[in-house]
Amino acid sequence: MTDVNETINGLLNELRRGTIVIGVLSQLSIPQYGYSLVTVLEEKGIAVDPGTLYPLLRRLEKQELLESKWDTNEARPRKYYLLSPFGQEVYAGLCQEWRKLSISMERIMDESEGGKRDGDH
């Protein structure tokens, strides 16, 4: 028999993958470099591994959602990313869609739980 937790983890990873983009965009109204973003998101309860985040940042930059600048003044040169005006618009739109999605999901889960609640708990 497959392990319930293992299956849940696998599916959860798939769910998270899409939400990371919103998480990243939400934090980039001020310039940040990759690893600081990892820490900030972690503090807010969104775990993202750097091996996923770094390529993602590049991809979002290529899609023109982000702008980037190398800061070579510090001891360690770092690439800072910032939301572009286009990115801001996309982020606002995404948030709206996410809220709608989340409301629908809530409703669906409430409905199915409402029918089963007495039996399960």
Place this chain on the structure above:
Amino acid sequence: MEIIDRYIYAVTQRLPEGQRAEIKQELQGLIEDMLEEREAEGPPAQKDVEGVLLELGDPNALAAKYRGYDRYLIGPQMFEPYLTTLKIVLISIAIAMTGMFAIESIFEPSEIAEHFTDYIVSLINACVHGFGWVTIVFLLIEYREQQNTIVKSSKSKGWKPSDLPQIPDTRLQIKMSDPISGIIFTVMFTVLCLYAIELLGVWRSHDGNRTVIPFLNADVFRSYLPIVWVAAALGILKESIRIIVRKRTGKLLALHIAVSIVATVLIGIMLADPTIWNPVFIQQLEASGIMSPGSEGYETVVSIWNGVTDWLIPIIAIFALIDIISETYKWYRVKTSS
């Protein structure tokens, strides 16, 4: 730390040249940041470094994430037909070369050891050639296919039910044996031209001595080998496309006709060169004692030989024409009846 450099190298080496420098710098910064978090002071310990690299994961996978797409020479869609074609070509090369070895051995049993070495060397050589040509042909098909998808996806957004291809009429389907025999024929022909053109001639066995009087002048013929290569590549290209498409279409018919015409013209050009023919054919026939001046049929043989280009080229052209007409007819009959 050396191991960090090795990790970064393993990632960037799999990325496009233009992105390497920047990603290298980015990864260096990232790994240093991650190390810093693990321990506040002092130089990083080996186990921390390894921990960080483990967290970043397989460099292959990381490079794949950076690329965002997979690259391949021959994609999954084309791989099956590629493998099929490759198998057919290699097997027919092996059969053709083995057949030739057998003929040569029967011919000159005393030199069997030498023939065997020749056979092994030529077999490897021919297989490498076959492998290369099939791969190049599929590379071109794959490249074209990729270009097409790019054009398609930029032209029309998404997919429409009307894009669905028709289920091919069974009569329009190409039997697998068709392109297979086509490839075998092409390969046999090419192998014959490349390795055994001297065997093409009049065979004579006399007192246990076997001799061949070749039709062609092997030295001159060799200078025409590029033409043979082009004809072979075109033939394999055509058959590969037939294996991929597997049904008769107007385009495929056009391709078939074009390849047939080009191949026939190329062979025609080659055979029309008077120096390609064995200049001492008749003398050799006389010397071998097969016939002598004044013997029965001598005049006929001489006149046929002297006019060889006058009748051989039209015959080849007629064969090509019959093939084109029959292919067109097969396609046309189904097209009009459905």
